[in-house]
Amino acid sequence: MPKSKSAYSIPGKIGKTERHIIVVWVDNEAGVLARIAGLFSGRGYNIESLAVAEVDKKKHISRITIVTEGTPQVIEQINLQLKKLIPVHKVADFKSGEKDILFRELALFKMLANSKKQEKIKKMCKKFNLVVLDKTKKSFVIQVTALRAEIDKLALDLKRYGLISTSRTGSVAMTKGAKIFN
């Protein structure tokens, strides 16, 4: 491609993107999720997954965990823009794969499977904290908690075992050891 000489509105070089997990503490008030989601969509950032729940009933604080991808510059902007929002108390940011952080996602799978298949499924899911939630002669509902990639793979594998419905949460995160997010 010929080198462009234009002075205006040429996209700059796009750096390498990284996956980050951003944890946000917010006041649990009306519209707060729209503010966060609107910030991402309005500025062209990407949300891969999102998990939200109130974690402090007294102070009405919710903890939002967002998985996103972007260049280091974009990730920095996401952090700074989030901090500017009035209902946001604090923001913590982790690069995917960091050692000190634990991540988990939860998934529910429903299979049409007879008892023989059900046994196989149980074996496959053993290391993912399997919980059997419901079973009939023909159907099987299980819960697993694992990393994103593991669940991705599991969902693929379970297709052969009559998977008919999948429900997944976004990722949640916590630091290892006695340390907490600051």
Added chain:
Amino acid sequence: MSKLISGAEIVFKALEDQKVEYIFGYPGGAVLPIYDELKNHKSVKHILARHEQGAGHAAEGYARSSGKPGVLLVTSGPGATNAVTALTDAYMDSVPLVCISGQVPTHLIGTDAFQECDTTGITRPCTKHNWLVKDVNDLSRVLHLAFEVATTGRPGPVLVDIPKDVQFKKGKYKFIKNSLKKKLNGKVTQKLSNNELDKFIDLMKKSSKPIFYTGGGVINSGPDASKYLRELVSLTGFPITSTLQGLGAYPGDDPQFLGMLGMHGTFEANNAMHDCDLMINIGARFDDRITGKVDEFSPKSKKIHVDIDPSSIGKNIKVDLAVVSDVAELLKNLIKRFKEKNKNFLNSNKQKTSKWWEQIDKWREKKSLNFINSNKIIKPQHAVQRLYELTKDQDTFITTEVGQHQMWAAQHYKFNKPNRWMTSGGLGTMGYGLPAAIGVQIANPGKLVVDIAGEASVLMTMQEMSTAVQYRLPIKIFILNNEYMGMVRQWQELLHEKNYSESYTAALPDFVKLAESYGCVGIRAKTPDELDEKIKEMIGVQKPVIFDCVVDKSENCFPMIPSGKPHNQMILGPEEDEEISDEGKILV
């Protein structure tokens, strides 16, 4: 226990405690209880606009020329949606506005009621924050918080949406201050340590090709910031350039000032930005009209960026030293430290930067703002220059619309004080100048307020002349009338094979007669000979004036960095016109 009062009364109590003198607005069904209460609060005066957008820009003009927040009162539905342009404009240009909007009663919210819209939803991306107040007991807290959010940190607009039943309901009023302390976008005057200040000063000492690049943040920081800026620039002997929004922070006629930079900035300012070895950005935001192609922006320089908004730093351009601070605070400490440590800086530095100044003088010799004048037809640049010469001896406030006339005003009108220049830079809102002038005149009674306008822009909010007449605001609407949307025409000439698609305005009104029908004064100037007399006549009139200055229809705004050219290659005038590559044409 404190007395219970209605929500509408709480609104005014809060306005009184915030020392609000003027509100700009337009009544409607969902704000009637507030309008009903207006008569009981004599210290708050209401200015009735003719359209909510006009009310919003007037509030902006008021805020920018006074340093106080502008207050806007609109009804639900169309009242709120009409205000959106003004809110977005204020958001882009960091103008503190508090917009109070009526909403349908809480029990009707979500039913698609008459004049209902999701106001907080619509205005979420164009305000710093907004609130829907469903409980009258939250109202006083929210209103005071709204003022605080609007005016602290990087200023901006906020909106408080109040359902009609909440305006009627009785509740407690309490003046609550300072609930935002912890916030990053509150005024964190992160005090710099001496160590950090020394780093700053060290960069300045090492530089042989420095430049100050200053912006609207200096104006927003208050008059002290401009004072300190002048002191620092004179202490260092460095050249200084300013963005569109920063004009007036540093005297426009000072020899150290290189003029405005950017797309229509001067040759010397843009080249100095490109070739410098140290760029000191104070309160500007590396906007795309300034940087052009970011990969090739000022490639050899170290960059310092001072901004109160941490998210402005590193957003477009990576910098070497980031300083999150209020401008005045930073400059004050920096100057103090500078004086302690570098008594002889100016002398030793003069030698170091003498080559740099020589180079700048060479660029200056190009006289990039020159134009070919005429004695038959009024050149728009000439009109602005004459206006400047005839108004510079009094304290004049200039607003503009958006387009060629705006750039000519920025290039040829020299500002010496902050808060004298009100223009829509970020959003580029045609129709901003006339209502803004109304707000400016209200904040500055007795002062000369001129809207340098284009005929296309000014027609977008022309209805506000009626407001000016009603409140006897002697604003001067100085229209550079070329019958075209000039900037659109210019781009079509340079980039679209002179296909003047829809940029000519047929059936323009007779502006003199239009002025008369509004009950103000219309003046027309057609030749350069009569221009001065007519301008003097305009200044002398104690009423609003529409001045129809008939100018050259085909004049283009130069210098210009065209699409398809690197930043340090500007078109200086029509004689240098060159072909622009096909590639360049698709760019905005």
